[in-house]
Amino acid sequence: MRGIEQSNGCIYYYGSPAGYIDSGEQAVLDAMFRSDELESFAKRSGLAVQWTDGVYDRLISGAVMTPQGEAAAPLKSCRIWQLKPEAGAWAALVSPGKPLPVPKPEDYRPVYDGQIETNDLEAIYDKFGDRAPNGFSGHPLAVSDIVELYDSGGSSFYHLGRTQFKEIAFEPEMPSQDMALRQTSSP
Numbered sequence: 001m002r003g004i005e006q007s008n009g010c011i012y013y014y015g016s017p018a019g020y021i022d023s024g025e026q027a028v029l030d031a032m033f034r035s036d037e038l039e040s041f042a043k044r045s046g047l048a049v050q051w052t053d054g055v056y057d058r059l060i061s062g063a064v065m066t067p068q069g070e071a072a073a074p075l076k077s078c079r080i081w082q083l084k085p086e087a088g089a090w091a092a093l094v095s096p097g098k099p100l101p102v103p104k105p106e107d108y109r110p111v112y113d114g115q116i117e118t119n120d121l122e123a124i125y126d127k128f129g130d131r132a133p134n135g136f137s138g139h140p141l142a143v144s145d146i147v148e149l150y151d152s153g154g155s156s157f158y159h160l161g162r163t164q165f166k167e168i169a170f171e172p173e174m175p176s177q178d179m180a181l182r183q184t185s186s187p
Helices: 036-044 055-060 121-130
Strands: 004-007 010-013 016-022 026-030 048-052 077-083 108-115 146-151 154-160 165-168
Touching: 004 036, 010 036, 016 055, 026 036, 026 055, 036 048
Parallel strands: 026 048
Antiparallel strands: 004 010, 010 016, 016 026, 077 108, 077 146, 146 154, 154 165
């Protein structure tokens, strides 16, 4: 058995799927495999390294491969946006029978920013509805919240309506780098 191998966009560490290559420029590696040997391999391959919890679990579950054996979309980072307390009487605006208003970026603040083990909106809803992951400072996901999935290629925003998520155009003011919000691991 070889020590470290790269195959079909995945990086294997002594036979275990330890990470994947994101956009051909970055190796996203599970933090439990953190070692100088693995980091050196990635750097020799011309890849920047991002250590992230939960990558192994996602890879071992087969979530990275399509049924045709092709690499699926890489895991994106997730940012949760919720209304600022001072946004006003939002509850009155989302009452039954009235259409939901268009979200205004200035009314929202980020309450989570990090990677989780899925890009699936329903799974994200379940994760942030049942118990709060580390780094989550908001309330359980509810009507009017916005889930942002992003990577080096850009962001997609999904507004939670009464019954489902809907992709929207949304251009919030990005949080400053000084915020202690950045969460790079999942529980």
